[in-house]
Amino acid sequence: MIGKGQSISRTQASIAYGWNQEKEAEVVLKQYLAGDTPEEITDEFKIIQSQNDRCIKNTLSFVVSPTIKDGKNLNHQDLEMIAQRFIKEMDLKNHQAIGFVHKDKEHTHIHIYANRISLKGEVYKDNFIGKRSQIAADNVAKQLGLTRVREVQHEKLQELKWHRLAIKHVNNTVMETRPKSLDEYIKNMKACNVKVILSINKSNQLQGFRFEYQGVNLKGSEVDRSMSGSKLIASITQNNGYQKSRDAPKTLKLINSTVQLSTNMANKIAKDLAKQVIKRGLDAGMGY
Structure with missing residues (x-):
């Protein structure tokens, strides 16, 4: 399983992409949120983000991708578990977050958007967030018995x-x-x-x-x-x-x-x- 992460400023557009019904999107994570549309979720994010208006890139965007083989065998509950554990590994339990699974392609993957501003108004440090996302996804894969990125890399190198x-x-x-x-x-x-x-x-x-x-x-x-x-x-x-x-x-x-x-x-x-x-x-x- 592979994890990618970055800080972004285009909150509503990103959440709208995640919620795209053309991609057969399903909500698999909803944390400290009540809205049912990208606009409503964005407004809820903004309420918390108003506590710290100096932070420009105030939303965190993640993509968590199981291998194609693992993805075919994961049900909705399994994908919820992956999203929840990933958020925990990234130490974002005190942040608003929403996650969507996309199955429009052969490769099932999860888009997760988290408010970079915590419920207490603290800014989440995004140093090395890409590398930390990789480690978090690898830890979740290990916990759930899914294929880890190092196993995929080893297999690829053996083939080549x-x-x-x-x-x-x-x-x-x-x-x-x-x-x-x-x-x-x-x-x-x-x-x-x-x-x-x-x-x-x-x-x-x-x-x-x-x-x-x-x-x-x-x-x-x-x-x-x-x-x-x-x-x-x-x-x-x-x-x-x-x-x-x-x-x-x-x-x-x-x-x-x-x-x-x-x-x-x-x-x-x-x-x-x-x-x-x-x-x-x-x-x-x-x-x-």
């Missing part, structure tokens, strides 16, 4: 084992040529039919890499732990003669632009660079 091995082999071959720039690495990978895709966030910061081969698209860490963004960049950095963590780059130059590294990525590169320097020193000392 051959593709992963092929991409890893190409990466090893390219890295043996000691590319001195990310452009060179990407060009050499492409020559071997592996497309390197940069994962760049809205702030134009590099967060990692994805690799596409024969129609399969995987994160570097899904291919192999050694192919995470920080480890690859640390290796390419060393090919330029940099030997200390303070030499770790903060930006990377591509053909047509300069990409800044996210703080998390830059810190990981510095650590990986230091580890590689230590390893090479030990290997040299042992006569390798």
Whole structure:
């Protein structure tokens, strides 16, 4: 089961989407609410939200998705239980909330909207809400004996084992040529039919890499732990003669632009660079 979450400001439009009868919507959660239409629910949200008018994104939006196989076997009561336990895991028992199940597609899923302002007027902290939603959904799946996201990921990686091995082999071959720039690495990978895709966030910061081969698209860490963004960049950095963590780059130059590294990525590169320097020193000392 997968969980996604974010803070939003478009309360009524989102609740109206959740209540869309064309999607065979069913209400599976109603907490501290009495209304029977999106407009009435929104007005009830606004009454509580008026206690803190400084919070702009004052509604929380979640999507909880069981696997297709699990979804086919879940009845209305089961889906109510999932919604209730998810709200509990997210520590939103003191907040207004409404949840709808959509069955218009093969993949049954639940939309949950919660008031970010509690009944006491406190603002719910939304730091890392996406990651916390994933953890909450995984905990609920574990409690109810449903398929967990890590099981789905493991199954997917097993099915793509051959593709992963092929991409890893190409990466090893390219890295043996000691590319001195990310452009060179990407060009050499492409020559071997592996497309390197940069994962760049809205702030134009590099967060990692994805690799596409024969129609399969995987994160570097899904291919192999050694192919995470920080480890690859640390290796390419060393090919330029940099030997200390303070030499770790903060930006990377591509053909047509300069990409800044996210703080998390830059810190990981510095650590990986230091580890590689230590390893090479030990290997040299042992006569390798």
